[in-house]
Amino acid sequence: MAVKRIRQLPLQTIVLDSFTVFWGDWLDLRVRIPQVAASGLVSPLIYILAFGLGLGSSIDQVTEPSAGDNYLEFILPGMVALSSMVISFGGTTFSICGDRLFSKTFEEMLLLPVHPLSLHLGKMLAGVVRGLMTAASVILVAVLFTGQVWSFINPLFLLLLVLNCSVFAGLGVIVGLNVKSLESVGLFNNFLIVPMSFLGGTFFDPMTLPLALKVIVFLLPLTYTTIGLRAAAYQPIAVFPWYSIPILLAVAIALSFVGAYQFSHQQD
Template sequence: MASQSSLQVGQSYRGALLRGIFADSLTVFWGDWLDLRVRLPQVVASGLVSPLIYILGFGLGLGSAMQIQPPIGNSYLEFILPGMVALSSMTIGFGGTTFSICGERLYSKTFEEILLLPVHPLSLFLGKMLAGVVRGLMTSGSVLLIAVLFTRNFAFLHPLFLLLLVLNCAVFSGLGVIVGLNVKSLEGVGLLNNFLIVPMSFLGATFFDPATLPIALKAIVYLLPLTYTSIGLRAIVFQSLSEFPWYSIPILLIIAVVLSAIGAYQFAHQQD
């Protein structure tokens, strides 16, 4: 009886802890949302520039001029549109989150107030990550609208498509939180962006089908989280569910969980 009672107490404690972490995460997120909502047009517009340039330059320009026949889809423009949605969510999810935390740490000096909050470190990470997810969804939602208007294909609004998009936002927002906690200057952010995000924009299966690559290059491409999002989104739009790469969901989920553990540890030991 004593062991059963101890087990029930332990379960009740864990349940209360998880509810507390969730509630505190929403509180941290709400603080960021109050600042974010007054800058919605800038946030949405900032993440639209690169995808629109790629759509015009590669989809309508290069694809039409060279008459590229993609593996799936009716045109090269249609082929790259799911990748452009993934690209926009990655860019603003990472960049917006990183610059937001850097601004609080290095310029406004308000980040210490966040560290003093009597909440679990995981709540701090999740709250910041949720704000990044919202940023990514707002920007990618605009690209999504463009994709639907171009193709008249409502598979872009499939629940599985939206699930993958949220997971992609979570991965790169989580990465943005960790980078924001560690960089020492905005120059460091630019350096990491040039060596991490920009190469991934072109190598993350956004403009090509990784199945056609040689083994050595394929191994590199499949190390990138964006690859799993791009091929998954493309499969949802142009293929049947039986051909969907189901492994992409657990891979992105595992990466998000690992980043959460790292971010919580970082918040617990952060000193600014």
């Protein structure tokens, strides 16, 4: 039913309605830009200091990283991916939970005369903006540590970053629509986001893992973001993992249709 309704609506209408839904979140988000930009910066800074500067100095004495001149440079793209994932997911989930469980304004949005896919995309776009704000702060830190501006703002790097935010903001929308309490959000964070933070290739090269572990790691969307960002920042375009772009895009599209289905059947 949801897919049939999507086909009946012009794409332009869906896009315009998505920006309308996004604008409602943006009016609230724009007054908290410094807070949002800094909210996901603490953990990456701790990881950079502890792993990049602390542990990294020992690692650099015994081996060379597969990308970047040292271990600190190696993990910096992963920190960008990590921060954008955490804020895109968490900010989106808590925003929807707040509307559903506390302010009780979510029902009003469900009454809007827009397509369910537009509702999902609008909320997802707000999550993407949150993730990009925080990622921009981490990118600034990365540039200060490395002095390589173009490495972190080239088109491939930014494209992967937007796709990563889209994937986890879309996941945040779905989780936000289904959880019954804030404690449930904590469970998703502890059993999904935290493990992915350490297993998504942020601190190691997934290609060096044994086959069994490699299969598990490459089931995680963050892995494709991390290896893509690392290649876009440091390696020649000839060795760029182009497969990471369609995989992340496919995951984001799949989550969009799941989210649209959830919105079309949501009862709050």
